Amino acid sequence: MAAFGTVFMPHMAFTTFENNHWNEATIVASDSIQLHPGAHVLHYSSTCFEGLKAFKHEDGSVHVFRMDQNLNRFDQSSRLLSLPDIDQAQVSKMILDIVEQYSADIPEPPGSMYIRPTHIGTEAAIGKAAAPSISSMLYVLISPVGDYFAGGSKPLRVLLDETGMRCAPHMGMIKSGGNYASALGPILAAKRDVQADQILFCPNGDVQETGAANFLLIDGNEIITKALDSSFLHGVTRNSILTLAADLGMKVTETQLSVDELLTRAAKPNVEAALSGTAAVLTSVGTLIHNGKEHAVGTGEHGPTTQKLRQALNDIQWGKAPDTHNWLTRVG
Structure with a gap:
């Protein structure tokens, strides 16, 4: 099986923003785009993207999961990067059209079709370090994927980093390539130095x-995560x-969680x-690494509540449980 996200369908949906309007979307070859070497995106990182999935149900129908939420965030990212505002209706149709074209190539669950809408600034202007691109390109790539953990997943080892942060604080809610690039160095160092799978960024203990x-x-019947900002x-x-x-009747707490509280709770046997x-x-x-010391989370193994929540989500995505929240958009 090829590595996750390395196989692409030969065509993608494509449009451009020029002269203050979006052009009609077309289906083009996935390797067909051209960029000027001075394109704004190549110098000033005017780029954002989304990641969502389409699933094939037992009756053969195809459904995209929570497309509206991804489009809202795509729109927000574009605006916060001063890229042209996207046309959500147009992008929605682009996604559905390209997924429908390749519906026969969508793997059965736990596989899916991964969908990657991408928006980049294309104006050839290297003098615009402090000004936005007036033209842009938007395309929707799709990639058939299997289970992310095809070889079987082990509980992750995560390094707690209280000194760095993933990206600039005002950029955090933008899904932009630069944010991933800025986290890559610390992640690679953590993999090399303490065999961590990931870094949990906790600037000043947050x-x-x-x-x-x-x-x-997850602490017993309570699920805790950082409040949105x-x-x-x-x-x-x-x-x-x-x-x-x-x-499922759990208590949901969105709050500030400190490293000290996290490590204290993690030591309890029923915590995940x-x-x-x-x-x-x-x-x-399974393991939190902090100041050179390893802390098992609960038993250190896969948590039953984590697996139950994952299964509940998969069952909706795969059409095995009722879609009571209207999260699925049918294709075709």
Whole structure:
């Protein structure tokens, strides 16, 4: 099986913003785009993207999960980067059209079709370090993917970092390439130095997020995570898991969580921790590494509540449970 996100369908949906309006969307070859070497995105990182999935149900129908939420965030990211405002109706149609074209290529669950809308500034102007691009390009790539943990997942090892942060605080809720680039160096160092799978950024002791996922703590019947602010990404999977936790009668607490409180709670036997994101869904954290010392989270193994919440989400995505929140958009 190819590595997650490395196989692409040969065509994608594509449009451009020029002369103050969006052009009609078309389907083009996925390797067909051209950029001027002076394009704004290549010099000043005017780029944002989304990640969402389409699932094939047993009756053969295809459904995109929470597209409206991803489009809202895509719109927000574009505005906060001073890119042209997207046309949500147009992008919605682009997503549905390209997924429908390749519906026969969507793997059965636990596989899915990963969808990557991308918006980049294209104006050739290297003098615009402090000004936005007046032209842009928007395309929707799709990639058939299997289970993110095809080889079987082990509970993650996560390093708590109280000195750095994933990205500039005012950039946290933008899904932009630069945020991932800024976290890459520390993550690679953590993998090399303490064999961590990820870093949980906790500037000044404030537990925030990892390089590519939101963090959730489960203490008995309570699920705890950082309250939304501009410093970190407002995950669609995070929101979905919290909604399902409330449906199951759990207490949902969105608050400031300190490193000290996290380590104190993690020592209790019935505590679990997890990372949430589109690719990995919900993944157990077994070990927290802090100041050179390793702390098991609860038993250090996969948590039963984490697995129950993951299954509840998968069951909706796969059409095995009622979609009571209207999260699915049918294709075709």
